[in-house]
Amino acid sequence: MGADHPPPARAGEPREDKRSLLQKIAEFIHPGPDSKDELIETLAEAEDNQIIGAESRVMLEGVIRMADMSAGDVMVPAPRMDLLDIAAPLESMLHTVIDTGHSRFPVYEGERENIIGILLAKDLLKLQRAPELHIRALLRPAVFVPESKGLNDLLREFRGNRNHLAVVIDEFGRVAGLITIEDVLEQIVGEIEDEFDVAEDEGDIFSLADKTWRVSGDTPIERVNEAFDVHLASSDPDTSFGTSFDTIGGLIAHEMGHVPKRGEHAELGGLRFVVMHTKGGAVKWFKVSPVADVSA
Structure with missing residues (x-):
């Protein structure tokens, strides 16, 4: 090793503080936020000082607040879930799809609590082309998550797989509701207009x-x-x-x-x-x- 290179710091030795004296004084006078509330206040000040825009501040606040939120906080409660009965005729299913405008539906058999899979609305078209198919063959596996599931973790899972809808389960194993990737993202970016929404001028x-x-x-x-x-x-x-x-x-x-x-x-x-x-x-x-x- 050449003489021009200082020896590496050994384990346990304090690292050299390379901040300038001016930086240390500034941080002492204006310490950084030590709580989420203070961090949000700092973001508001950054907007006031035109360091970030209003939309950026709202999204950053959403990311910060989302860290404390769970699936149970933003789910659609079970009584308001739009479900499909696997025993229902195709015409009835198509009516539900058209009336609600969703792209994914939990499918139940017998009782609403007994969810056996997820059906994509577009897959119903396959039944019209091939009537011999049974709807059971079109079902995707249902993903179940607890009410306590953190939104950060849930978003990571949604991004990592092709299941963008999860059924939420309470502490007793009963269906509490459902949550979609849209529900999670709306905590960051606000309400997302989907295919069921129409622009005001349309x-x-x-x-x-x-x-x-x-x-x-x-x-x-x-x-x-x-x-x-x-x-x-x-x-x-x-x-x-x-x-x-x-x-x-x-x-x-x-x-x-x-x-x-x-x-x-x-x-x-x-x-x-x-x-x-x-x-x-x-x-x-x-x-x-x-x-x-x-x-x-």
Whole structure:
């Protein structure tokens, strides 16, 4: 070894602190954050000082907060899970797929607790091309995780395999809910628009094949009035909806007295609004039909 190279530090010897005196003084005067809350405050200061942008700060905060979150914190609870019964006819399954807009479904046999696999919506097309196939042959293995599973670990597993949906199990081994990779990522980047979501400038009321309509929950009441020739407004002497609700979702939630859940319905102004899809504690889509056309 040449004389120009200092000998390597031996085990147990303290490493040389190469920080300058100015750096040491600065760190003494302004110590770094020693808690997550302080780190989040530091990020806010960085945004104020234009070191990072607002979107970057929100995502970084999401990453920090996610470290303390588990699958049970963000899962879709079991009563709100959209499942497929393996014994159901193909037409019924297709109806569920179209109405909910999901790409993956847990499949059960007998009781809803007995989940036997995951079905990709696109795989149902194979049954139409090859009717001799049984749906059981199309099922993917179901992944089960405990409610206590950390989101960081779960995201790592989602990224490492092709299963982007997991069934959440409680401490007694019962189905507590389900969680998708989208649910996890939304903790970082906020709500993700999927294939069931439509940009605001692309419309908010759509005609369906069964002569009903799909209506976005954030559709203005005036837009609903115009499209269906109804009068859902406080100016109608037969109603008492008030003027504080701008959207059809807010109006129906007020009429129900709670946040609507999938499958619930309300009848207003001669129309039946059935909740098709909820997200983030709000109704994303209603299925709408005239009350007179709804079979008993």
